[in-house]
Amino acid sequence: GAVVSQHPSWVICKSGTSVKIECRSLDFQATTMFWYRQFPKQSLMLMATSNEGSKATYEQGVEKDKFLINHASLTLSTLTVTSAHPEDSSFYICSARSRVGYTEAFFGQGTRLTVV
Amino acid sequence: GDSVTQMEGPVTLSEEAFLTINCTYTATGYPSLFWYVQYPGEGLQLLLKATKADDKGSNKGFEATYRKETTSFHLEKGSVQVSDSAVYFCALRHAGNNRKLIWGLGTSLAVNP
Numbered sequence: 182g183a184v185v186s187q188h189p190s191w192v193i194c195k196s197g198t199s200v201k202i203e204c205r206s207l208d209f210q211a212t213t214m215f216w217y218r219q220f221p222k223q224s225l226m227l228m229a230t231s232n233e234g235s236k237a238t239y240e241q242g243v244e245k246d247k248f249l250i251n252h253a254s255l256t257l258s259t260l261t262v263t264s265a266h267p268e269d270s271s272f273y274i275c276s277a278r279s280r281v282g283y284t285e286a287f288f289g290q291g292t293r294l295t296v297v
Numbered sequence: 298g299d300s301v302t303q304m305e306g307p308v309t310l311s312e313e314a315f316l317t318i319n320c321t322y323t324a325t326g327y328p329s330l331f332w333y334v335q336y337p338g339e340g341l342q343l344l345l346k347a348t349k350a351d352d353k354g355s356n357k358g359f360e361a362t363y364r365k366e367t368t369s370f371h372l373e374k375g376s377v378q379v380s381d382s383a384v385y386f387c388a389l390r391h392a393g394n395n396r397k398l399i400w401g402l403g404t405s406l407a408v409n410p
Binding site (some may be wrong): 185187222223224225227274276284285287288289290291 | 301333335338339340341342343384397399400401402403
Protein backbone atom coordinates (compact mmCIF):
# COMPACT_ATOMS: atom_id res chain seq x y z
CA GLY A 182 0.00 0.00 0.00
CA ALA A 183 0.88 3.66 -0.11
CA VAL A 184 3.37 5.07 2.40
CA VAL A 185 2.88 7.99 4.72
CA SER A 186 5.90 9.14 6.67
CA GLN A 187 5.54 11.13 9.86
CA HIS A 188 8.43 12.93 11.50
CA PRO A 189 9.61 13.04 14.20
CA SER A 190 8.45 9.81 15.79
CA TRP A 191 8.94 11.33 19.22
CA VAL A 192 9.81 14.74 20.59
CA ILE A 193 10.31 16.27 24.01
CA CYS A 194 9.98 20.03 24.34
CA LYS A 195 9.87 22.63 27.05
CA SER A 196 6.63 24.27 28.07
CA GLY A 197 5.98 27.43 26.08
CA THR A 198 7.87 26.37 22.97
CA SER A 199 6.40 25.34 19.62
CA VAL A 200 6.77 21.99 17.93
CA LYS A 201 6.28 21.12 14.27
CA ILE A 202 5.27 17.65 13.10
CA GLU A 203 5.56 16.73 9.44
CA CYS A 204 3.45 14.29 7.47
CA ARG A 205 4.54 13.28 3.99
CA SER A 206 2.94 11.05 1.41
CA LEU A 207 5.89 9.32 -0.24
CA ASP A 208 4.41 7.70 -3.31
CA PHE A 209 1.09 9.39 -3.94
CA GLN A 210 -0.48 12.82 -3.99
CA ALA A 211 -2.53 13.49 -0.90
CA THR A 212 -5.40 15.82 -1.66
CA THR A 213 -6.70 15.41 1.89
CA MET A 214 -4.80 14.91 5.12
CA PHE A 215 -6.17 14.23 8.57
CA TRP A 216 -4.64 14.89 11.97
CA TYR A 217 -5.60 12.80 14.96
CA ARG A 218 -4.76 12.89 18.62
CA GLN A 219 -4.75 9.88 20.92
CA PHE A 220 -4.58 9.99 24.69
CA PRO A 221 -3.59 6.87 26.64
CA LYS A 222 -6.40 4.32 26.72
CA GLN A 223 -8.62 6.51 24.54
CA SER A 224 -9.77 6.45 20.96
CA LEU A 225 -8.20 8.36 18.13
CA MET A 226 -9.85 11.76 17.99
CA LEU A 227 -9.92 13.65 14.72
CA MET A 228 -8.50 17.13 15.21
CA ALA A 229 -8.72 18.58 11.73
CA THR A 230 -9.01 17.84 8.05
CA SER A 231 -6.94 19.71 5.51
CA ASN A 232 -7.23 19.88 1.77
CA GLU A 233 -4.25 20.94 -0.29
CA GLY A 234 -4.17 24.66 -0.85
CA SER A 235 -7.03 25.55 1.47
CA LYS A 236 -7.52 26.19 5.16
CA ALA A 237 -7.95 23.26 7.49
CA THR A 238 -11.33 22.39 8.92
CA TYR A 239 -11.08 21.91 12.67
CA GLU A 240 -13.28 19.68 14.79
CA GLN A 241 -15.34 21.19 17.54
CA GLY A 242 -13.26 21.97 20.60
CA VAL A 243 -9.90 22.04 18.80
CA GLU A 244 -8.16 25.41 19.00
CA LYS A 245 -7.07 26.38 15.51
CA ASP A 246 -4.67 29.02 16.82
CA LYS A 247 -2.93 26.47 18.97
CA PHE A 248 -2.77 23.65 16.46
CA LEU A 249 -1.66 25.23 13.22
CA ILE A 250 -2.06 23.05 10.16
CA ASN A 251 -0.47 23.78 6.81
CA HIS A 252 -1.08 21.69 3.70
CA ALA A 253 0.91 23.63 1.16
CA SER A 254 1.65 20.81 -1.25
CA LEU A 255 0.16 17.52 -2.35
CA THR A 256 2.80 15.57 -0.44
CA LEU A 257 3.28 17.52 2.78
CA SER A 258 1.18 18.65 5.69
CA THR A 259 2.50 20.05 8.95
CA LEU A 260 0.99 20.37 12.40
CA THR A 261 2.52 22.99 14.67
CA VAL A 262 1.66 22.88 18.35
CA THR A 263 2.19 26.46 19.48
CA SER A 264 3.13 27.45 23.03
CA ALA A 265 2.97 23.84 24.09
CA HIS A 266 1.93 22.91 27.61
CA PRO A 267 2.09 19.60 29.47
CA GLU A 268 -1.58 18.94 28.73
CA ASP A 269 -0.70 18.90 25.02
CA SER A 270 1.42 15.81 25.60
CA SER A 271 -0.14 13.10 23.48
CA PHE A 272 0.27 10.83 20.49
CA TYR A 273 -0.41 12.63 17.21
CA ILE A 274 -1.20 10.68 14.05
CA CYS A 275 -1.63 11.88 10.50
CA SER A 276 -3.30 10.15 7.61
CA ALA A 277 -3.56 10.98 3.93
CA ARG A 278 -6.05 10.21 1.22
CA SER A 279 -5.17 10.28 -2.45
CA ARG A 280 -8.28 11.81 -3.97
CA VAL A 281 -11.60 13.21 -2.93
CA GLY A 282 -14.16 10.49 -2.34
CA TYR A 283 -11.65 7.67 -2.22
CA THR A 284 -12.38 5.46 0.74
CA GLU A 285 -9.03 4.43 2.10
CA ALA A 286 -6.64 6.71 3.93
CA PHE A 287 -3.07 5.75 4.78
CA PHE A 288 -1.55 6.46 8.16
CA GLY A 289 1.73 7.71 9.45
CA GLN A 290 3.42 5.95 12.35
CA GLY A 291 2.56 8.69 14.79
CA THR A 292 4.49 11.21 16.89
CA ARG A 293 4.77 10.99 20.66
CA LEU A 294 4.91 14.56 22.04
CA THR A 295 5.99 15.11 25.62
CA VAL A 296 5.94 18.64 26.99
CA VAL A 297 7.94 19.15 30.16
CA GLY B 298 -23.75 10.21 18.68
CA ASP B 299 -22.03 7.41 16.89
CA SER B 300 -19.63 5.24 18.85
CA VAL B 301 -17.58 2.07 18.67
CA THR B 302 -16.93 -0.25 21.59
CA GLN B 303 -14.20 -2.87 21.53
CA MET B 304 -13.22 -5.44 24.09
CA GLU B 305 -10.45 -4.29 26.35
CA GLY B 306 -7.04 -5.80 26.09
CA PRO B 307 -4.46 -6.87 26.32
CA VAL B 308 -5.29 -10.23 24.81
CA THR B 309 -2.58 -12.85 25.14
CA LEU B 310 -2.76 -16.06 23.15
CA SER B 311 -0.53 -18.94 22.24
CA GLU B 312 0.39 -19.52 18.63
CA GLU B 313 -2.31 -21.34 16.63
CA ALA B 314 -5.05 -20.35 19.08
CA PHE B 315 -8.40 -19.00 17.90
CA LEU B 316 -8.84 -15.25 18.11
CA THR B 317 -11.97 -13.19 18.61
CA ILE B 318 -11.92 -9.46 19.27
CA ASN B 319 -15.40 -8.12 19.87
CA CYS B 320 -16.59 -4.87 18.36
CA THR B 321 -20.05 -3.35 18.63
CA TYR B 322 -21.24 -0.03 17.36
CA THR B 323 -23.94 2.57 17.81
CA ALA B 324 -24.88 4.52 14.71
CA THR B 325 -27.78 5.79 12.69
CA GLY B 326 -28.26 4.50 9.19
CA TYR B 327 -25.83 2.14 7.53
CA PRO B 328 -22.20 2.96 8.20
CA SER B 329 -19.23 1.17 6.73
CA LEU B 330 -17.21 -0.83 9.24
CA PHE B 331 -13.46 -1.28 9.38
CA TRP B 332 -10.72 -3.08 11.22
CA TYR B 333 -7.30 -1.45 11.27
CA VAL B 334 -4.09 -2.97 12.60
CA GLN B 335 -1.02 -1.24 13.99
CA TYR B 336 2.13 -3.32 14.14
CA PRO B 337 4.88 -2.18 16.52
CA GLY B 338 6.62 0.93 15.21
CA GLU B 339 4.37 1.24 12.18
CA GLY B 340 1.35 3.27 11.13
CA LEU B 341 -2.23 2.07 11.13
CA GLN B 342 -3.11 -0.18 8.20
CA LEU B 343 -6.52 -1.13 6.91
CA LEU B 344 -6.99 -4.83 7.63
CA LEU B 345 -10.50 -5.39 6.28
CA LYS B 346 -13.81 -3.66 5.80
CA ALA B 347 -17.50 -4.23 5.12
CA THR B 348 -19.87 -1.70 3.64
CA LYS B 349 -23.30 -3.25 4.16
CA ALA B 350 -25.17 -5.68 6.34
CA ASP B 351 -24.12 -9.35 6.07
CA ASP B 352 -20.96 -8.45 4.17
CA LYS B 353 -17.89 -10.36 5.28
CA GLY B 354 -14.51 -8.67 5.12
CA SER B 355 -11.44 -10.87 5.04
CA ASN B 356 -7.69 -10.48 4.75
CA LYS B 357 -4.59 -12.35 5.94
CA GLY B 358 -6.75 -15.04 7.53
CA PHE B 359 -8.80 -12.51 9.50
CA GLU B 360 -12.55 -12.23 9.01
CA ALA B 361 -15.35 -10.02 10.27
CA THR B 362 -19.04 -10.05 9.35
CA TYR B 363 -21.24 -6.94 9.43
CA ARG B 364 -24.16 -7.92 11.67
CA LYS B 365 -26.78 -5.22 11.69
CA GLU B 366 -29.17 -7.14 13.95
CA THR B 367 -26.56 -7.24 16.72
CA THR B 368 -24.69 -4.08 15.61
CA SER B 369 -21.46 -6.02 15.70
CA PHE B 370 -18.34 -6.52 13.62
CA HIS B 371 -16.27 -9.02 15.56
CA LEU B 372 -12.80 -9.85 14.30
CA GLU B 373 -11.82 -13.52 14.10
CA LYS B 374 -8.88 -15.62 13.05
CA GLY B 375 -8.71 -19.36 13.27
CA SER B 376 -5.02 -19.75 14.03
CA VAL B 377 -2.94 -16.79 15.14
CA GLN B 378 0.77 -16.39 14.60
CA VAL B 379 3.42 -14.49 16.54
CA SER B 380 3.51 -12.00 13.67
CA ASP B 381 -0.12 -11.08 14.38
CA SER B 382 0.95 -9.37 17.60
CA ALA B 383 -0.30 -5.80 17.18
CA VAL B 384 -3.00 -3.37 18.23
CA TYR B 385 -6.33 -3.79 16.45
CA PHE B 386 -8.80 -0.92 16.02
CA CYS B 387 -12.44 -1.18 15.02
CA ALA B 388 -13.94 1.87 13.31
CA LEU B 389 -17.03 3.05 11.48
CA ARG B 390 -17.71 5.70 8.89
CA HIS B 391 -20.84 7.02 7.27
CA ALA B 392 -21.13 7.67 3.59
CA GLY B 393 -21.80 11.20 2.43
CA ASN B 394 -20.25 14.54 3.23
CA ASN B 395 -19.31 13.73 6.82
CA ARG B 396 -16.82 10.92 6.34
CA LYS B 397 -15.09 10.96 9.69
CA LEU B 398 -13.84 7.69 11.06
CA ILE B 399 -15.17 6.92 14.54
CA TRP B 400 -12.72 4.72 16.41
CA GLY B 401 -12.76 2.14 19.12
CA LEU B 402 -10.10 2.23 21.83
CA GLY B 403 -7.97 -0.47 20.27
CA THR B 404 -7.19 -3.96 21.53
CA SER B 405 -3.63 -5.07 22.04
CA LEU B 406 -2.89 -8.65 21.01
CA ALA B 407 0.22 -10.54 22.04
CA VAL B 408 0.82 -13.97 20.56
CA ASN B 409 3.38 -16.16 22.28
CA PRO B 410 5.29 -18.92 20.51
